[in-house]
Amino acid sequence: MEADVLIVGAGPAGLACALRLAQRASAQPGVLDLENVSVLEKGREVGAHLLSGAVMDPRALRELLPDFEKEAPLDSPVTSDAVYFFTHGAQVRFPVTPPFFHNSGNYIVSLNRLGKWLGRKVEETGITIFTETAGMEVLYDEGGNVRGVRTDDKGLDRDRRPKENYQPGSDLHAKVTVFAEGTRGSLAKQLWADKGLTRQGNPMTYALGVKELWELPQGRLEAGSVAHTMGWPLAAAQYGGGWIYGLRDSLVSLGLVVGLDYRHPLFDPHDAFQRWKTHPFLRRLLEGGRMIKYGAKTIPEGGYFSMPELSTGGALLVGDSGGFLNSQRLKGIHLAIKSGMLAADTVFDALAAGDCSARRLAACRASFEASWAHEELWKVRNFHQAFEHGLVRGIFHAGLQMVTGGRGLYARYSAEAGHRRYVKLTERPRGQPSRVAPDGKLTFDKVTDVYHSAAKHDENQPPHLLIHDADICNNRCIREFGNPCQYFCPAAVYEMVEKDGRQQIHLNPSNCVHCKTCDIMDPYEIITWVPPEGGGGPNYENL
Amino acid sequence: MPDAILTVIEQQAGKLNRMSLETLAAAQAMGRDLGREVEAVIPGSGVSELAGQVPAPKVYALQHPLLEPYTPDGYSIALKQAIEQLRPWLVLLPHTYQVRDFASKLAASLERGFVPDCIGYKVENGDLVLTRQLFQGKMNVDVAFAGQPPYFASIQAGAYRADQLATVSPAVEQIDVHLDPAQVRSRPGERFQEAKRTVDLTQAEVIVAVGRGIREQENLSLAQGLCEALHAEMAASRPICDNGWLPMERQIGSSGQTVSPKLYLALGISGAIQHLVGMKNSRVIVAINKDQNAPIFEVADYGIVGNLFDVVPPLVEEIKKAKG
Numbered sequence: 001m002e003a004d005v006l007i008v009g010a011g012p013a014g015l016a017c018a019l020r021l022a023q024r025a026s027a028q029p030g031v032l033d034l035e036n037v038s039v040l041e042k043g044r045e046v047g048a049h050l051l052s053g054a055v056m057d058p059r060a061l062r063e064l065l066p067d068f069e070k071e072a073p074l075d076s077p078v079t080s081d082a083v084y085f086f087t088h089g090a091q092v093r094f095p096v097t098p099p100f101f102h103n104s105g106n107y108i109v110s111l112n113r114l115g116k117w118l119g120r121k122v123e124e125t126g127i128t129i130f131t132e133t134a135g136m137e138v139l140y141d142e143g144g145n146v147r148g149v150r151t152d153d154k155g156l157d158r159d160r161r162p163k164e165n166y167q168p169g170s171d172l173h174a175k176v177t178v179f180a181e182g183t184r185g186s187l188a189k190q191l192w193a194d195k196g197l198t199r200q201g202n203p204m205t206y207a208l209g210v211k212e213l214w215e216l217p218q219g220r221l222e223a224g225s226v227a228h229t230m231g232w233p234l235a236a237a238q239y240g241g242g243w244i245y246g247l248r249d250s251l252v253s254l255g256l257v258v259g260l261d262y263r264h265p266l267f268d269p270h271d272a273f274q275r276w277k278t279h280p281f282l283r284r285l286l287e288g289g290r291m292i293k294y295g296a297k298t299i300p301e302g303g304y305f306s307m308p309e310l311s312t313g314g315a316l317l318v319g320d321s322g323g324f325l326n327s328q329r330l331k332g333i334h335l336a337i338k339s340g341m342l343a344a345d346t347v348f349d350a351l352a353a354g355d356c357s358a359r360r361l362a363a364c365r366a367s368f369e370a371s372w373a374h375e376e377l378w379k380v381r382n383f384h385q386a387f388e389h390g391l392v393r394g395i396f397h398a399g400l401q402m403v404t405g406g407r408g409l410y411a412r413y414s415a416e417a418g419h420r421r422y423v424k425l426t427e428r429p430r431g432q433p434s435r436v437a438p439d440g441k442l443t444f445d446k447v448t449d450v451y452h453s454a455a456k457h458d459e460n461q462p463p464h465l466l467i468h469d470a471d472i473c474n475n476r477c478i479r480e481f482g483n484p485c486q487y488f489c490p491a492a493v494y495e496m497v498e499k500d501g502r503q504q505i506h507l508n509p510s511n512c513v514h515c516k517t518c519d520i521m522d523p524y525e526i527i528t529w530v531p532p533e534g535g536g537g538p539n540y541e542n543l
Numbered sequence: 544m545p546d547a548i549l550t551v552i553e554q555q556a557g558k559l560n561r562m563s564l565e566t567l568a569a570a571q572a573m574g575r576d577l578g579r580e581v582e583a584v585i586p587g588s589g590v591s592e593l594a595g596q597v598p599a600p601k602v603y604a605l606q607h608p609l610l611e612p613y614t615p616d617g618y619s620i621a622l623k624q625a626i627e628q629l630r631p632w633l634v635l636l637p638h639t640y641q642v643r644d645f646a647s648k649l650a651a652s653l654e655r656g657f658v659p660d661c662i663g664y665k666v667e668n669g670d671l672v673l674t675r676q677l678f679q680g681k682m683n684v685d686v687a688f689a690g691q692p693p694y695f696a697s698i699q700a701g702a703y704r705a706d707q708l709a710t711v712s713p714a715v716e717q718i719d720v721h722l723d724p725a726q727v728r729s730r731p732g733e734r735f736q737e738a739k740r741t742v743d744l745t746q747a748e749v750i751v752a753v754g755r756g757i758r759e760q761e762n763l764s765l766a767q768g769l770c771e772a773l774h775a776e777m778a779a780s781r782p783i784c785d786n787g788w789l790p791m792e793r794q795i796g797s798s799g800q801t802v803s804p805k806l807y808l809a810l811g812i813s814g815a816i817q818h819l820v821g822m823k824n825s826r827v828i829v830a831i832n833k834d835q836n837a838p839i840f841e842v843a844d845y846g847i848v849g850n851l852f853d854v855v856p857p858l859v860e861e862i863k864k865a866k867g
Contacts (some may be wrong), residue, residue: 440838447815447816447817448815448816450817451797451815451816451817451820456797456798457798459781459784459785459791459794459798459799460791508781508785510781510798
């Protein structure tokens, strides 16, 4: 297949890119036939792999679809803001909500529902979305320009032998490929390495968000109420915090974001989230309620200095794949949409000029720099790095940055990749994590939570988590780090089980919720996450 | 004869295909209800003798050297020529793998639709209405033909009974086919062997399921002994099938089978929710687990807290004694 534009990933960035292309094509006929625009999505349907808190700043969506408020599935406008500092067993409410936590004018949304709606809008334009189809490999032409992607093989068994329903993947060629795979995209990662897209020196750093959706007794929490928590159960040296968003129909979105740059290799973000729910503040809120959904996702929060080059020959990066996330406001949906629109403009102009070279596509950098998205990200360029040495120093530097327009003490605060920050067990990391014993009512084990993500994969398929050298897991990691994969994975994919009289690594890939934490946080960088057969993965609803 | 019901008979290595005879039974029933003649056509090479075994009053042997072995090109071209000569009202096919392969091509070459995999029919105001299933059998839908004949439909395996066929000895007639080697573009590979019929746990009345507590593959013989004593099917939770100790079709739970036998015996299964959703509707659940807090006990009617290696052997003995 030969397309004009191929968009990999039907999230807010990819779908906004598609819609904006459609708008440009109808305003200027003759440049782009929308039949030649395709979107690939690995989920069972659009939205199945989308998860966020989420409080959305509507700025970008309003630019894309000025009348969105009439038809978009917005849950509730934000009606109140609060920030709490948690200590063990108590909480202090911040007397003033810091300005970056002000959410008036914003909407609480389910990203999964918003994505479904955007997907329908895209399909109405005549653009085709291929669901259950994953991009497996970046294809290049002889000159090294991106030529498209190869899709996943269907119907291979565990040993890569064809089953009855075998169908090999196809090579999809396009003049321009837009990588909108979300956080730690597997193709974006390939492209980043192949083309050396690192721009400013800081490695990308991530956080993991673990979320549950609960149904509460009626009248417990007002729809539109937004609360964030800092402190307990995270240590002062840890980056992260909780959210509590009141939704319509007595639902509440709860979650804990944990910086993937913690020191103790046995720390378990899912366990910390369960512990967080046992705080009296949450215990009171959730009493008599029922957990109905679960999900997890990583968040690229490295900020401006971690963003890659946004283009290369024949390709652009948008949304989380391009690092478009404001780590101070913990918001990325509006930046994802904006980046998709900017990319669409660049692509459309390039097609109109008949030139999709690296030089031409680099125009997206200039349009990004001229946009409010750049202004917003520039202001918080050093925010996340300020917290690398703990909350106290973080507040000092972040305060300084606020009065110096984002600069602080240094022009660029450096950062270190999260997986390099573990302290080896042999070097006695501080604060041995204890574990919550799940009670099945307020707190849950990972396997029960995974059930509520509706994750499903065909069991008889090649593993999609590639461990390049299991000897490192079984002989070295076990001594040095205690196999942190068992703890950082929020879906119980990694297990150490006794085989032949000793502990060995064992994978349960069918539990995977596609958060990519393992690809980010394994201390030896020997785990590679690749997409499973298209259609596999969580089936998020209202998350 | 024009306006008849023409049944396509499949043959393989000198034998008539069973589903073709079932389809002929369907055709005979329709013929009676609609007052139409029933005829048969058998494509192949050297099939005159086989044609004589088909229990229809008139059987056409559609022969050409290029029809052996089967190819979708050869069959659809030859049958198209036969249909153009015979001008039937309905062409009825067995829903075999071969028919799935060529029938849409044949119908399309005559610019007709095709109603595949029908399970029955009725006659409404003199018109034929076919029934087929949707959504994996959750729903039935009635389909009537529009436009001009010939119409095309295929019949699901087992929908009609071949032993109800009226016995007739046929008049066999040859039909000429013009086939050029250049028209047959595909070359058949080895014949596809349908996978061996897998175990249907949903029909089992007693299931003995094993979990991680069984520890080693060799220990499955213990559970096997219990299965034999109880005439039960063996099943397992995910880790056992994941290890390859039992085939995946014996896995119970959200990524395996959902069962509701009269008796479900869980040996060394902790009872993660993924497993429970596959078996919690069993009539009686008996769980043996050494961890008294295992969630399996929440759904069990009878629970034994203990090591399955201590519990199962005497249990087998007692069952044998009780059964005499």
